[in-house]
Amino acid sequence: MKNDVSSTAASSKASGHQHLALDQSGLDAARNSLDDGAVTPSYGPWRDDVVKLLNDALATELVCILRYKRHYFTANGVESPAIADEFLVHANEESAHADLIAERIVQLGGEPDFAPTHLLERSHASYDESTDLQSMVRANLIAERVAVESYRQMISLIGDKDPTTRRMLEGILADEEEHADELKDWLGH
Template sequence: MNKPHKSDATSSHPAAAGQYTPLKLDEDALRKAATANLDDGAVTPGYGPWREDIIKLLNDALATELVCVLRYKRHYFTAQGMESPAIADELLVHANEEAAHADLIAERIVQLGGSPDFRPSSLQERSHADYDESSDLRDMLHANLVAERIAVESYRQMVELIGDKDPTTRRMLEGILADEEEHADEISDWLQR
């Protein structure tokens, strides 16, 4: 068995070609960021100038989730027809999942040093999705599908806008986006029955 020459093993390594820069943290910058503005909790200067913009995006998403909870709850309690019990049960599941999204978003707003905006008087104007008072089951499903598609697009845009400016918020939004896509698929399936 022939062993490779040491020069053979290292010649393909980026360091051998002068292309290698070690991944190393800037210890001075770490200390500086960690000790500046301690009252800001987890928010370090690395969040840059976008923190307030992200909080605004999140407060609008919070309003959307809360309006969706209200719409789903209304539809859960008022759905009628032969298929309504099974669909109503799923609408309640969606309402609870939207409420969980709202909780995640509110918690993240606080982590970023903001204040979650739960004011009932402005929910509808800040929400991307509409409330709906349909009485027909098919109309309810249609309104919920439109709202879910709005949520999908708004979360997709937020993920794109935030990018690497706030990885924690981006990952949270990506998880919520996946749930909203699942909701839209389920509702679309019900409408095709």
């Protein structure tokens, strides 16, 4: 077996195949700047951009929580109990997303921006004060579709620059797509 590995390695070198190997200079750099925690120099110039994207996503999630909570408490009509319960489930899931995002911002050495005065200017989604149940469903579906699109764009922008953040956003995106599908099913009931 050992000879098979050696002959494979030799043929790889002969064919010009590059071997996967860690960058020792990157490992050495990780031994410095311990105050940066998990943020190593390989994050490069992208860390600040990622933190800004995440703070905008945090604002979006917080506005969505507020919109869903308002709709939960003010929904009325024959179908409202079931739909209102779904609004509450979505509000709680958006709250979990906000927590994940805020935690990741801190891990990256940033500060999560929860300032109420900044939320609407940074949020991708809108707040809504509809009183009609179908208008509430429509406003939430629009917001979920905007969230889906913004998370897709963030995932694309981040790419391999921050795999941990990308995976987190992919999980949130899957939830947002599920929310949109559920809301679409309530539209027109």
